[in-house]
Amino acid sequence: MSLEQFKNRNVGTQRYTMLDLGKDPQTPWCKVRQVIRRTFKGDLLVGLWVTMREMFNALFRGNMATLKYPYEKLPISPRYRAIHDMLRLLESGHYRCIGCGLCEKICISNCITMDTRYDENQRKEVSEYTINFGRCIFCGYCAEVCPELAIVHGARYENASEQRASFSLFEDMLTPIDKLNLQKEYPGFGAVSPDADENIKQTPLAY
Amino acid sequence: MSLHNSIKMKQEISVTIDGKVYQSTFGKTILEIARENNIYIPTMCYLTKVKPIASCRMCIVNVEGVEGAILSCQEKATDGAVITTQNHTLNKERQNIMKLYNVNHPLECGVCDKSGECDLQNKTMEFNVATQPFTVREQSRPVKKWGYVSYDPALCIMCEKCVRVSTEITGDEALSIKVGGYASEIINLKQSNNYSSLGAAAAVCPVGALVDTKFKYTSNAWELEKIPSSCPHCGSGCQMYYEVKHDIIYRVTNNAEFTTLCGAGRYGFDYANKNVSKNQKAFTQAVEAIKNAQSILFAPQITNEEALILQKIKEKTGAKLICGEAKAYQNFMQAYSEITGKQLYSGSIENISKSKVIIILGTRINNDAPIVKYHINMASKWHSARVAYMHPLEDIEMKNIVTQFIKYEPQSEEGVVALLVSMLLHEVEIPNYVKTFLDDLDIGYLSAETNVGEEELETLRKSMMKKESKSLIIGSDLYAHPRAKEIAKILALVEKYTDFNVVCIPPAGNAMGVSLICDLDDEASGNSVGYNVEADFVLSALNDSKKDNHYLDMPALNQQEGTLTTNDRRVVPINVSQPYGGYVLNDIANALGIEARYTIEYTKSLPKERGFQSIEFDALPDYFDRLGEAYRGYHLKECNVSIYEKLEEVATLDGFDGAVLYHCNPVEQFSAFTNVGEALHQEAFLLGSPQFAVATKLNDGDSISYTIDNVKFKRMFKIDTSLKGTIALNPTYDMGLSTPLVSSYRFSRVEIQKTGSNDE
CATH class of the missing domain: 3.40.228.10 (Dimethylsulfoxide Reductase, domain 2)
Known part of the structure; x- marks a missing residue:
């Protein structure tokens, strides 16, 4: 391709339609006349009509279009990825986390830190678990990798804080034991698929 | 590896493995020849450093003219043998073995310590075993805590490696197999002894069955950074890795396939001098103290480079260098x-x-x-x-x-x-x-x-x-x-x-290195500075002996780079595993005008006339090859010295009678440093036989005191019925900065004072 061809930006067939916009005012007097004509035309009321209708609906028909945030909030998608929740087992109430460390490993912003220890019941116990929300990018990998559906994303999206990096402890994210009946499964990344029951395979251990 | 075959017949043979001809010598097993030539034969129970165990049957191969599969780990290759290591039948067999290993194996990889470095995990993946197709009724198998290690029979695959290490290598003979088909398990016959050498048995466990109790469930293997180093506690300088996360040492491992680490090396890692910052005032005092010192006392737990720095300081200031144990060794050698x-x-x-x-x-x-x-x-x-x-x-x-x-x-x-x-x-x-x-x-x-x-x-x-x-x-x-x-x-x-x-055997720490590098003196006099030794001014890495005055912090041996000289006449590198923010000996030397940017600049200038080589620290190798040959640092060159062949008549023998003390530390203790860490810390007792108790009129539990080499010992007397005679064992590891001062003849007759008795 030669340079001339390359520079030719008139590609395709030229099929422009010219709009009939009338003529621009030429003399000063014409300009004054245009201003006066536009000022006293009823178009202003056409616009205000929408506002007044909404005001009427809001005041007298109880049809408010805005929310009184933070007293009111919009429902958000259950798959929204905000501050993490740590879930509990529904039957025993024990937290689900087994301390496998996969979330810590997969975290691409290195914001999860955990310590584990050998507890009295010969189980691996999570002795320390923090997420640095100053670093977290809410990518959802931790929830996806978690083999126990223990760490999930919740709906708490207000994470403004006095400090740039605010930490969240395990206990803060854990479902309060008295609200265990309100605990919801997370349908986002890493959750069991709706047809999980059909795909489940019995191991020979289930004798 | 030649460990098992010190057979003299060095007959050349040639064998064909997978269609290729290889030369070797008679006496080697098929597996050894295969590994020499980089041919892969899978194994589960094979451990190079012990004799073939032959319990897993994964290493089966076909040999032409022999019906059925044979175990390559224990079968010696004969001349002209034609061997097949991989074919469909063998693979099927191996896959079946893996299926059987996975019978009832708990699916707890998520929490298992071994996950990520587990042989069973790797081989299960390798042989494509995606399900557990067989099962038996599970029995109750509680986890057993055996002190330093704990054992989970549910995870055990009965490969017997630990039992072999315990009998063939460490010799504690504590572990044994309780045979009982599926109910078989490893048992500890000497549980009351709490052998720290069982750590060596745990190190070879291919699964998470035998693990260090302290380490259990504290970290995933893949989170830990392996820092290669050498154990500084005794003169053996064994190869080891510090496994570190967030500047904390979680455990010490080693190349357990080829070498062994004793209890002190494995569990005595927590002795770093932590939270030290640069104390300008103390540093100035230290420099002044060294300038004016007539004697510099030091413990043999130092690197070759530090020993060289001390020697250079001596040459500059004319101070005497005192290190009792190393001096005795130097004179002896x-x-x-x-x-x-x-x-x-x-x-x-x-x-x-x-x-x-x-x-x-x-x-x-x-x-x-x-x-x-x-x-x-x-x-x-x-x-x-x-x-x-x-x-x-x-x-x-x-x-x-x-x-x-x-x-x-x-x-x-x-x-x-x-x-x-x-x-x-x-x-x-x-x-x-x-x-x-x-x-x-x-x-x-x-x-x-x-x-x-x-x-x-x-x-x-x-x-x-x-x-x-x-x-x-x-x-x-x-x-x-x-x-x-x-x-x-x-x-x-x-x-x-x-x-x-x-x-x-060198008496302590790096005594051999010190005896080769330093020009040591016999007796201290005048103003003294002690490096990890009690003196007028103390430079110390022992963080349990902090003083306010006349004291400067020093890095411990796991916070320094340098080299050690081992009893195998090898110079091996040690590396930094813990942060340190204070001054080091090299800073003091610099202040005295002995210039070097880093301590390890001295590695290449260690005395060549003593067999050291002119190799930079960073060029020192530290690895084992596929066959287990160690490439760690370098060997000291043999140096000839002048011969003076004259023997003196044997002097009149003047035996000791009555109650005698013998300086001897417990198995896991070598110096004040091994006692600092939490894992090995233990109270020291004077241990004597019942006869000793009678001879000295002491009772079990009496508080006593005595003085040896001007060090005052205060401790409890305990009767140990396994001892005989009138010699008691007096440990010195608990004396902190005074430990290195006890360096006279190991048997001593002392006046024992009773300061309190048991029944009070």
Whole structure:
């Protein structure tokens, strides 16, 4: 391709339609006349009509279009990825986390830190678990990798804080034991698929 | 690996493996030849450092002309053998073996410590076993805590590696198999002893069944950064890795396929001098103190480079350098070399494990150098070696490997050595001066005074007859002996005129390195500065002995780079595993005008006339090759020294009577540093037999005090029924900065003062 061809930006067939916009005012007097004509035309009321209708609906028909945030909030998608929740087992109430460390490993912003220890019941116990929300990018990998559906994303999206990096402890994210009946499964990344029951395979251990 | 085959036949053979012809020597197993040539044969139970276990059957191969599969790990290759390592049937067999290993194996990889470095995990993936197709009714199998290690029978695959390490290598013989089909499990027969050497057994566990109790469930293997280093506690300088996360050492591991680490090395890692910042004022004081010091005392737990810095300081300021244990060793080796003409002994630790006769003299070897004891144990288990243990005290831990215990009186070592050497040089061609010396010996007198019967030595001589590869292990009782030089000269005759593999175990830490690098003095005088030793001004890495005044922090050996000299005459590197923010010895040297940017700049200038090589620290290798050959640092070059062949007559023997103390630390303790860490920390007791208690009128639990080498000991007396005679074991590891001061002859008669009794 030669340079001339390359520079030719008139590609395709030229099929422009010219709009009939009338003529621009030429003399000063014409300009004054245009201003006066536009000022006293009823178009202003056409616009205000929408506002007044909404005001009427809001005041007298109880049809408010805005929310009184933070007293009111919009429902958000259950798959929204905000501050993490740590879930509990529904039957025993024990937290689900087994301390496998996969979330810590997969975290691409290195914001999860955990310590584990050998507890009295010969189980691996999570002795320390923090997420640095100053670093977290809410990518959802931790929830996806978690083999126990223990760490999930919740709906708490207000994470403004006095400090740039605010930490969240395990206990803060854990479902309060008295609200265990309100605990919801997370349908986002890493959750069991709706047809999980059909795909489940019995191991020979289930004798 | 040649460990198992010290077979003399070096007949050349050629074998065909998977269609290719390979040359090798007769005596090697098929697996060994395959590994030499980088051919992969999967194994589960094979452990290079022990004899083939042959429990997993993963290593099966086909040999042409032989029906069925044979185990490549234990079958020696014959000339002309045609071997197939991979085919469909073999793979199917191996896959079936993996399926059986996975029967009821708990699906708890998520929490298992071994996950990420688990042989079972790897091989299950490798052989594509995606499900657990078989099962049996599970039984209740609780986790067992055995002190340093814990055992989970549910995870155990019964490969027997741990049992073999416990019997063939460490020799504690604690682990055994309880046979019972599916209910088989590993049992600990000596649970009450809480052997730290079981850590070596846990290290070879391919699954998460046998793990360190302290480490269990604290971190995933893949989170830990492996920092290669060498263990600084005794003179063995074993290869090890510090496994570190967030600047905390979680555990110590080693290349367990080829080497072994004792309990002190494995669990005594937590001795770093933490949270140190630069204290300008103390530093200025320290520089002043060193400038004015007439003596610099130091503990042998330092690197070669630091020893060289101290030597340079001495050359600059003229201060005396005092390191009791290293000085004694230096004197001993100097006298020794006057006969042999070589700077150091010529034996090696590895050759001990290949010996058929081993004589141990002047050391409680299980406590002084566990790694050497492991090698003696290997010789005993692999070659049924005759082990003669010559010491005033019998050691119950050595009972199962010692074939002859020869007891002698403390301080009569010169006589014992003379008797032993005259027996060993019997029928050996020797020059006249040795002949005169031996002829002049009054055997009857020596025998009577030392308590070593002529018939005992005769038994030893007979048991040695027609045996090849013999070892003589010399320990630190002799180095600080009043007649050490004469003893050394007599013992040197063994190296010079017989084919014994002679090893003189260094007494502590890097004593060998210090004795080669520093020009040491005998007695301290005037103002003193101590490096990890009590003195007027103290430089110390022992964080339990912090003082406000006349004190400057120093980095511990896991916070420094440098090299150590090992009892295998090797110079091995150590690396930094813990952060350190304070001043180091090199900073003080710089302030005195001995300029070097980093301590490791001295690595290449270690004295060449002493066998060190001019190699940069960063160029020192630290790895094992596929066959287990160690490439760690370098070997000291053999240095010739001038010969002065003159032997002095054996002096009148002046034996000890009555109650005697013997400086001896427990197995896991070597110095104040091993005691700092939480894992090994233990209270020190004076341990004596019931006879000792009677002789000294002490009761179990009495508080006592006594003074040795101007160090005042205050501790409790405990009766240990496994001991005999009137010699008590006095540990020194708990004395902190005073520990290195106790460096005189290991047996001592002391006045014991009772300061309190049990029933009060």
